[in-house]
Amino acid sequence: MGRGMNMRDARYFAILLLSLLSIGCTASVPQMISYQGRLSRADGQPVSDGTYSLVFRIYTQETGGTPLWSELQSVRVTGGLFNVLLGSYNPIPDVAFQGDTWLETQVNDTVLVPRTRIVSVGYALVAKTAENVPDGSITAAKLAAGAVGPQAIQDKAVGKSHLANAAVTSEKISDSAITTTHIRDGQVMTNDLAAYCVTNQKIAVGAVTWDKLASNAKLMINVKAYGAVGDGVTDDTAAFQNALNAAAAAGGWIVWVPEGTYKIAGHLTIPAGVTLEGVFRAPPGRNYAGPYGTTLLAYEGANNEAGTPFITMSEHSTLKGICILYPDQSMNAPVPYPWCIRGTGDDCSIIDVLLYNPWNGVDFGTYPCGRHYIRGLYGQPLHIGVYVDQCYDVGRIQDVHFWPFWTQGLIAYTQQNATAFKFGRSDWEYVTNTFVLGYKIGYHFVRTENGNCNGTFLSIGSDCSDIAVRVDSAAIFGLLITNGQFVANASPSSVAVYVGPDGGSVSLVNCAFWGASNRIATIEGGHVKFDCCNFMEWDKNNTGEYAITASGGRLTVQGCTFVDSKNRVKVQSGVTAAIIVGNQGMANSDVSNSIGTKCSIANNQR
The missing domain is CATH 2.60.40.1930 (Macroglobulin (MG2) domain)
Structure with a gap:
């Protein structure tokens, strides 16, 4: 057909x-x-x-x-x-x-x-009329699985001697067929139970007492037991919040959200010690038909960026295995919404979460959020991806991927308006295996009223950005960026690294820079060190730009490789001191030096 x-x-x-x-x-x-x-x-x-x-x-x-x-x-x-x-x-x-x-x-x-x-x-409809089969000619080997139903067997006709080991599985037993009268004490152990097979409805009131629970037992509430429908049409806000509140009242349980699409017309609060957990599916390609796994549809707060966040996390709470989609967000002219997720206390964790199209993604800065933990965060935030501030104890972020999978039509918008990561005060931030594409700023470090950031950033990347790494301010202990890859080509004036007058100590080790529309690095202050880095494809417009231009602060460039035969390093009069030594692809004479003996130049080989 x-x-x-x-x-x-x-x-x-x-x-x-x-x-x-x-x-x-x-x-x-x-x-x-x-x-x-x-x-x-x-x-x-x-x-x-x-x-x-x-x-x-x-x-x-x-x-x-x-x-x-x-x-x-x-x-x-x-x-x-x-x-x-x-x-x-x-x-x-x-x-x-x-x-x-x-x-x-x-x-x-x-x-x-x-x-x-x-x-x-x-030929699969009827094989042969059963009446033509002689008695005794059909043996067990000739019967298809499930061919003999219970109505064809006399009661008690099948004994243990007729059954092969492991022949009776749970799928072959009718619901409620086995009651407590059929089971000897101590016969059903933990290893005999499938995951999540014992639900609330199967446990009598008062049957589970504290002495029957392991000290590290994980207790779970199914959100559907509180009336959640998950059809994408019915408003499930109240059902979710009631389940979350019940989990908190019980001492901090898991609220389990089965796979489905849940409309949340309002907003949710995860109480202290509670986990909201769903079924996480690997992020789909942008051509996939729509959301899947456990997906929450967020509707509240259009054009009200200062409104209540979609999900507010209390201290020691966790969001895991959830996808969040804003169905009313425009693919052509995006509008502000409140924060998608906000932490309001220490030890908030986000694990395996997909944010399809939030205006602002994760806020771990408006309130103190020490020891925050993000692992496996994906999506296309349209304004700010992750904001960190007031972190007074080590925060951890790993395996984050922000890219235009929801729509490629907004790349130009985010390249002009959006920031993937913004860091204010953090007393030691660990960031590992993160990648962003199509943002005005990939990683932005600022000074807030609370202070600025120090930390280690390993295997991070920013592609098709205007400024891949912008350091307006860094803590005195410094920023250590290792094994990074950075491409800045969103505009004719794009630079991969910008360090401002209040930049602080910034070290870039074993990083690669290429494809820059303009220069690779602009240094106006701080103490910036490039060690064992690789520079190529800068000054695409051939205007004579240098790969690195320093107008202030202190600069160290050592053990690096400059692939292109273009202007390499420019040290202007405002620089306090500079060291340019042991680099490949440039001669000592390739350094434009305006500070005389305060710039040490040696052992550079073209």
């Missing part, structure tokens, strides 16, 4: 072949469907060879409804033809083959209609 659709300048024609032989097959049936089709342009010619993103879903109704199963595949198309096995990455559940089901196909952002009904192939 064939179907067509417009997809920019393309149409899609698909042929569906089902490889499900559910009756009469001797081998195990894979839970997969063979799907073949042809992708062509509007003129009927096949699309260009390449890889396309296709999303497949199975429903129990021809239109509307909630999918039983879905899967995203990157499909190779050659001559317009493709062939995929549905279920290769996400096995299709048995329920998808019970009753009437329909298959929906989506190519990039376009969903094909109508859906395709799934039917059996001819």
Whole structure:
């Protein structure tokens, strides 16, 4: 059969072949469907060879409804033809083959209609009439799994001697079939229970007392037990907050949020000691159909940046495995919203969280947030990604990735207006494995009324920025930036590193700089050290810019490599002292020196 659709300048024609032989097959049936089709342009010619993103879903109704199963595949198309096995990455559940089901196909952002009904192939319908089988000729080896139901077996006809070891699994036991009268004391141990199989509804009131809990037991509340629906339409704000409050009243439990899309029309507060945890899926590509995993839809606060944050975290609280999306945010002209997440005390943790499109991402600065912890934070913040201030004990940030996956249409906007990381007062900040793309400032260090920052920054990167690293102020103990990679080309005046008059001590070790529209570094103050760094591709407009220009403070450049045969280092009269030694790709004479003997120049080799 064939179907067509417009997809920019393309149409899609698909042929569906089902490889499900559910009756009469001797081998195990894979839970997969063979799907073949042809992708062509509007003129009927096949699309260009390449890889396309296709999303497949199975429903129990021809239109509307909630999918039983879905899967995203990157499909190779050659001559317009493709062939995929549905279920290769996400096995299709048995329920998808019970009753009437329909298959929906989506190519990039376009969903094909109508859906395709799934039917059996001819030889899988009836193998042979059962009445023609002689008595005794059917042995256990000839029976398909599940072929003999309980109605065909007399009570107590099957004893232990008839069962192979481990033959009776939990899937083969009806709900409530086994009661306490069938189980000897001490027979059910912790290792015999599947994760999360004992829910609130299965525990009698008062049955669990404190003496029955391990000292390190993790207690969990399911948000759906408090009325959360998760259909993306019903407002689940009250259900979430009631569950969070109950977890706090119980002494600090986990509030579990099953996979689904939850509308939060208001805002939430995570009480002290409570964890809000969902199902985290790896961040999708920007062509994926929409949010998945545990996703919260945030609506409150448009055009009110000073409003109540979407999620307020109390001390010792955790946000884990959650995706947050602002459905009403514009992809063309973004509007301010309040902070997406704000910490209000020490020991706040954010783990495996995806922020699709917040105006401001994480605020660990308005209130003291010592020992804050971020691990696995992804998204496209449109104004500020992470803000740190008033951290009076070591903060940790690792594995953060900010990039334009929600929409590439706002890259120019964020390159002119947005900051990925902003650091005020932090008494020792550890930042590791972070990357940002398409921001005006990648990493911004400032002095607030509370002070400024010192810390170590390992394996960090900023690409397509206006200023990759901007240091307006740093604590006397200094900033140590190691193994960084920085590209600044968002505007004709872009620089990879800027250190202002109040810059403080800044060390850049084993870092790489390239692709700068203008110069690589502008130094106006502080004590800035480049050690074993690599410089290339600066002064793209060939205006005679130097890779490094210092007009104030102190400068050290040693053991570095300058790849391009352009102006390298310029030391202007306002510099207090400079050391330019042991560099490759430049001669001693390549240093423009305006401070005489206060600049030590030696052992540089072109």
